[in-house]
Amino acid sequence: MPRVGRCVPTPLTVGTAGHIDHGKTWLVRALTGKDTDRLPEEQRRGISIDLGYAPLELPDGRRLSVIDVPGHERFVRTMVAGATGIDLFLLVIDAGEGARAQTHEHLAILRLLGIRHGVVALTKVDAVDADAVELADEEAHELVPGVEVVRVSARTGEGLDELRAALGRVAGSVEHARADLPTRLYVDRSFSVPGFGTVVTGTLWSGSIGMGDQLLLEPSGLAVRARSVQVHERDVDRAEPGQRVAVSLPGIERRQVTRGEALVVPGGYPTSYRLDIALDELEPIEDGARVQVHLGTMHSPARVVRLGEQFVQLRLASPVVGARGDRLILRGETTLGGGTIVDPAPPRHRTEARVALLARGDVAATIDAPLRADSLRFVADGELEGVERAGPWAFSAAWLTAYEAELRARISAADPIDPGVPVPAEAWADDVLPRLPFERRGSKLYVMGAVATLDGREEEASALEQELASAGVRATKVPDDELARFLEGHGRLVRLGDGYAIGAAAFDVAKDVLLTECRAEGGISLARFRDLVGTGRRDAQLLLERFDADGVTRRLGDRRVLRRAARTA
Numbered sequence: 001m002p003r004v005g006r007c008v009p010t011p012l013t014v015g016t017a018g019h020i021d022h023g024k025t026w027l028v029r030a031l032t033g034k035d036t037d038r039l040p041e042e043q044r045r046g047i048s049i050d051l052g053y054a055p056l057e058l059p060d061g062r063r064l065s066v067i068d069v070p071g072h073e074r075f076v077r078t079m080v081a082g083a084t085g086i087d088l089f090l091l092v093i094d095a096g097e098g099a100r101a102q103t104h105e106h107l108a109i110l111r112l113l114g115i116r117h118g119v120v121a122l123t124k125v126d127a128v129d130a131d132a133v134e135l136a137d138e139e140a141h142e143l144v145p146g147v148e149v150v151r152v153s154a155r156t157g158e159g160l161d162e163l164r165a166a167l168g169r170v171a172g173s174v175e176h177a178r179a180d181l182p183t184r185l186y187v188d189r190s191f192s193v194p195g196f197g198t199v200v201t202g203t204l205w206s207g208s209i210g211m212g213d214q215l216l217l218e219p220s221g222l223a224v225r226a227r228s229v230q231v232h233e234r235d236v237d238r239a240e241p242g243q244r245v246a247v248s249l250p251g252i253e254r255r256q257v258t259r260g261e262a263l264v265v266p267g268g269y270p271t272s273y274r275l276d277i278a279l280d281e282l283e284p285i286e287d288g289a290r291v292q293v294h295l296g297t298m299h300s301p302a303r304v305v306r307l308g309e310q311f312v313q314l315r316l317a318s319p320v321v322g323a324r325g326d327r328l329i330l331r332g333e334t335t336l337g338g339g340t341i342v343d344p345a346p347p348r349h350r351t352e353a354r355v356a357l358l359a360r361g362d363v364a365a366t367i368d369a370p371l372r373a374d375s376l377r378f379v380a381d382g383e384l385e386g387v388e389r390a391g392p393w394a395f396s397a398a399w400l401t402a403y404e405a406e407l408r409a410r411i412s413a414a415d416p417i418d419p420g421v422p423v424p425a426e427a428w429a430d431d432v433l434p435r436l437p438f439e440r441r442g443s444k445l446y447v448m449g450a451v452a453t454l455d456g457r458e459e460e461a462s463a464l465e466q467e468l469a470s471a472g473v474r475a476t477k478v479p480d481d482e483l484a485r486f487l488e489g490h491g492r493l494v495r496l497g498d499g500y501a502i503g504a505a506a507f508d509v510a511k512d513v514l515l516t517e518c519r520a521e522g523g524i525s526l527a528r529f530r531d532l533v534g535t536g537r538r539d540a541q542l543l544l545e546r547f548d549a550d551g552v553t554r555r556l557g558d559r560r561v562l563r564r565a566a567r568t569a
């Protein structure tokens with residue numbers, strides 16, 4: 001169907017911010033008609049403990065989702081969970097009190113999360129005189145330059161229309177960020193609804209969720225199916241990025257899903273105990289520091305491994321789901337800083353070089369020896385230029401050249417009697433080796449067309465041949481297996497078991513004896529063979545085993561009989 005002239009604004013989520021008791025929850029209720037303090041304890045104590053959600057209709061018909069966060073310092077982690085994934089902020093400042101501790105901390109968190117658009121509501125203006133409002137207004141402008149400040153009262157309703165209009169103006173200039181990534185929703189609440197099973201809610205960061213979609217809860221790895229999808233308590237076919245979404249997941253127990261899990265499309269995101277990030281410090285963060293990492297609605301203790309000035313590797317106590325470019329928050333007692341993910345599933349390392357290249361977008365330069373190409377899709381967009389590929393592997397042209405040189409050097413150091421080296425045992429060998437000008441024979445690699453030579457050992461070889469000739473049908477121990485193998489390849493001896501060998505002529509004699517007897521008698525025993533050949537028992541045994549191995553004979557009880565092919569030849 002053509003979509004002509006219809007412009008649907010992208011759904012956006014606005015999150016409150018501000019010090020406790022500054023009037024956030026009241027303002028949200030005045031704007032939306034919904035009391036977001038729904039927990040009994042919240043209603044009794046008159047403070048917000050958990051996240052609250054409400055839809056907000058704007059004069060232009062646009063609909064925002066509002067997340068009301070708690071302002072108490074003990075609940076900053078909940079504030080972070082609410083603030084990640086929002087598109088714009090509503091910073092609430094009590095006109096009588098001005099900015100306080102969590103006003104500053106919340107602002108810092110918003111900056112670290114990259115949430116730059118929003119509106120300041122100077123509230124409770126009904127309760128203070130004009131001079132105080134004027135002062136607070138000036139302070140607010142200094143605090144967040146370039147952001148509209150609107151004077152309001154939740155009690156009298158003053159300024160609410162102006163506030164809605166201001167939110168509408170900001171919303172009109174904001175797009176939901178990175179909506180084109182694969183489906184991802186960080187769960188902020190889960191509850192059971194009789195008849196529906198477990199329902200999870202969250203802001204849909206990217207992708208879409210529709211009825212029947214097969215999804216994964218990560219990091220727990222539970223496979224789930226979306227039975228129904230709601231946006232603000234109304235059923236929808238598909239939820240879009242930026243919307244507040246409730247998804248029912250049949251067959252899942254409520255306790256199996258907690259805040260912090262991510263609902264994702266299978267294969268869309270890695271889960272990892274490590275994150276490489278570009279750091280944004282509010283306070284100096286030492287190497288080895290223990291911090292809380294807040295990403296999406298999840299948080300985990302982690303140790304900081306500094307990789308120079310700009311980057312750190314976070315080693316987390318529990319795995320997380322992240323993507324390149326995600327913002328996260330690092331807290332100790334207070335907010336210490338934040339960061340942007342450069343690699344959401346990096347190897348364990350302590351060096352800056354790789355992450356610095358990744359941060360510059362130079363993924364190709366980080367690649368050397370073969371690694372699985374699909375591990376790169378979380379650090380790169382699309383096809384990588386200047387990277388060699390073979391089967392599922394990616395590697396650099398420079399590595400391939402160096403590896404070829406290394407193999408050549410090892411081959412030229414090999415014994416000329418068998419001028420090859422064992423095929424490398426690495427998982428990529430089967431895919432990558434065909435790219436190199438070597439020849440594979442059995443379990444070894446050779447230069448193309450390589451032939452074995454005695455290379456000055458001819459005298460040694462002749463002496464051995466003489467020795468075997470004079471031993472006749474008696475087997476001789478040959479310690480140099482390479483030499484024996486070479487001479488056998490040239491028909492100059494026959495190797496037997498246990499490192500013994502016999503001259504080629506004597507072997508033919510013994511074989512004739514065997515064939516003649518078997519054809520006449522139908523078979524031969526070890527004792528009879530020994531007597532006919534005129535050798536010792538051990539040597540007769542070694543010869544018979546060789547005939548077995550060559551497919552001439554097979555054992556039948558204590559006798560040998562000819563195999564079909566040898567019977568007539």
Ligand SMILES: Nc1nc2c(ncn2[C@@H]2O[C@H](COP(=O)(O)OP(=O)(O)O)[C@@H](O)[C@H]2O)c(=O)[nH]1
Nearest residue numbers: 020021022023024025026071124127153154155
């Ligand atoms: N006079 C006046 N008092 C307000 C207004 N908004 C909130 N309050 C008062 O401030 C208290 C805290 O408000 P609340 O919205 O719970 O603050 P929050 O902690 O930021 O969510 C309320 O219990 C009210 O007594 C307002 O617009 N005018």
Ligand SMILES: [Mg+2]
Nearest residue numbers: 024025047048
């Ligand atoms: Mg509140």
